[in-house]
Amino acid sequence: MNAVSEKLGQEQVRIDLGENWIDIREQIRKICKDFPGSYWRALEDEQAYPSAFVQALTESGYLAALIPEAYGGAGLPLSAAAAILEEIHANGCNAGACHAQMYIMGTLLRHGSTAQKEKYLPQIASGTLRLQAFGVTEPTSGTDTTQLKTRAQRDGEHYVVNGQKVWTSRARHSDLMLLLARTTPIDQVQRKTEGLSVFLIDMRDVLDRGLSIRPIDAMINHNTTEVFFDNMRIPAASLIGEEGKGFRYILDGMNAERILVGSEAIGDARWFIAKASHYASERVVFGRPIGMNQGIQFPIARAHAETDAAELMLRKAAALFEAGLPCGDSANMGKMLASEAAWHAGEACMQTHGGFSYAREYDIERKWRETRLMQIAPVSTNLILAYVAEHVLGMPRSY
Numbered sequence: 001m002n003a004v005s006e007k008l009g010q011e012q013v014r015i016d017l018g019e020n021w022i023d024i025r026e027q028i029r030k031i032c033k034d035f036p037g038s039y040w041r042a043l044e045d046e047q048a049y050p051s052a053f054v055q056a057l058t059e060s061g062y063l064a065a066l067i068p069e070a071y072g073g074a075g076l077p078l079s080a081a082a083a084i085l086e087e088i089h090a091n092g093c094n095a096g097a098c099h100a101q102m103y104i105m106g107t108l109l110r111h112g113s114t115a116q117k118e119k120y121l122p123q124i125a126s127g128t129l130r131l132q133a134f135g136v137t138e139p140t141s142g143t144d145t146t147q148l149k150t151r152a153q154r155d156g157e158h159y160v161v162n163g164q165k166v167w168t169s170r171a172r173h174s175d176l177m178l179l180l181a182r183t184t185p186i187d188q189v190q191r192k193t194e195g196l197s198v199f200l201i202d203m204r205d206v207l208d209r210g211l212s213i214r215p216i217d218a219m220i221n222h223n224t225t226e227v228f229f230d231n232m233r234i235p236a237a238s239l240i241g242e243e244g245k246g247f248r249y250i251l252d253g254m255n256a257e258r259i260l261v262g263s264e265a266i267g268d269a270r271w272f273i274a275k276a277s278h279y280a281s282e283r284v285v286f287g288r289p290i291g292m293n294q295g296i297q298f299p300i301a302r303a304h305a306e307t308d309a310a311e312l313m314l315r316k317a318a319a320l321f322e323a324g325l326p327c328g329d330s331a332n333m334g335k336m337l338a339s340e341a342a343w344h345a346g347e348a349c350m351q352t353h354g355g356f357s358y359a360r361e362y363d364i365e366r367k368w369r370e371t372r373l374m375q376i377a378p379v380s381t382n383l384i385l386a387y388v389a390e391h392v393l394g395m396p397r398s399y
């Protein structure tokens with residue numbers, strides 16, 4: 001593997017080029033072989049959770065890649081987690097059922113108390129507890145997170161939570177939920193980012209006792225839900241860090257989330273490109289392989305170039321993250337470029353396969369639907385462009 005160094009002010013950061021984490025990638029490929037397209041298609045028919053796949057990943061230890069060794073995890077850096085997720089997607093699988101554990105857990109790691117970490121992390125690492133649900137988005141406030149309406153009010157040794165979340169993925173398949181709620185009304189804080197708090201909720205204690213979960217019939221099998229809180233009482237000890245500082249804690253984790261989701265998009269793009277270039281070379285129409293036509297080969301080649309470029313940006317973001325340096329610019333841009341590269345690769349793959357791309361057994365239409373999400377969640381492209389315009393280019397805030 002090659003490496004380049006980039007000077008950033010006084011700091012020098014090393015970026016790995018080529019295939020990194022080779023052994024881990026090899027192991028992930030082996031796991032993915034047991035979960036071919038037919039496995040994912042059958043799950044879609046039932047809108048079922050990929051329990052066997054998540055179990056295999058848990059047993060392999062890869063889901064606990066980012067948990068420190070002291071708490072039973074592998075203690076690996078973010079680039080290893082990115083390689084794991086990329087490889088899952090490059091091999092036709094989907095990590096959406098379990099990836100949230102990797103980035104949600106950072107909030108607990110960075111801001112949780114020692115007691116909370118000791119209580120939860122070893123069990124999460126061993127797979128006896130699932131931390132897969134992340135409740136931020138609400139139906140009325142959408143991307144404008146500080147306007148969220150869910151309220152958590154202190155009542156002695158408890159908080160009482162009322163409100164609603166939407167698109168809370170995996171809530172029915174997780175034991176724990178990381179929840180962002182307002183603890184101080186917005187008209188009583190100086191800045192709208194203040195007064196929000198993060199809670200780690202054990203959903204097993206409150207399900208049907210203040211907490212209800214309703215599945216959303218969605219375009220992809222993402223096990224996503226609406227969640228309702230009706231006077232849900234949770235122990236005060238569920239609070240992570242300081243009350244009122246939750247927005248900052250969530251923001252801290254977002255760069256990691258963008259790098260990891262961007263890596264999944266890179267994996268999708270690699271899958272589409274491999275499938276399209278293979279088919280283009282094999283499929284003969286008008287007496288020659290369709291890949292001899294530039295109208296077929298150029299979109300695939302362009303998607304490959306875009307994917308390589310996006311991957312470099314994400315590698316840079318991961319290297320900065322691991323060095324403890326600001327990485328918001330490259331994490332945001334890398335996620336945006338990767339999601340677009342994956343979409344272009346998906347489009348090229350669809351077009352290359354002609355009518356056969358509509359046959360479910362090719363898995364192209366499934367991956368195509370799945371990869372479209374990455375331009376919307378966890379953050380939509382417009383919001384990334386707004387970030388770049390304001391924070392990188394110094395233009396006035398647009399919203």
Ligand SMILES: Cc1cc2nc3c(=O)[nH]c(=O)nc-3n(C[C@H](O)[C@H](O)[C@H](O)COP(=O)(O)OP(=O)(O)OC[C@H]3O[C@@H](n4cnc5c(N)ncnc54)[C@H](O)[C@@H]3O)c2cc1C
Binds near residue numbers: 166218376380386399
């Ligand atoms: C399958 C799926 C799974 C999800 N999983 C989770 C989850 O587990 N947890 C969770 O909390 N959320 C989850 N989400 C929610 C996701 O993060 C949001 O859908 C996403 O952040 C966009 O928010 P919104 O849908 O409310 O869009 P809105 O905020 O309503 O925005 C709609 C559109 O308008 C654009 N827009 C809004 N404001 C501006 C502006 N000022 N300038 C320019 N454009 C603007 C947006 O970019 C977007 O394209 C999931 C969503 C989906 C579809």
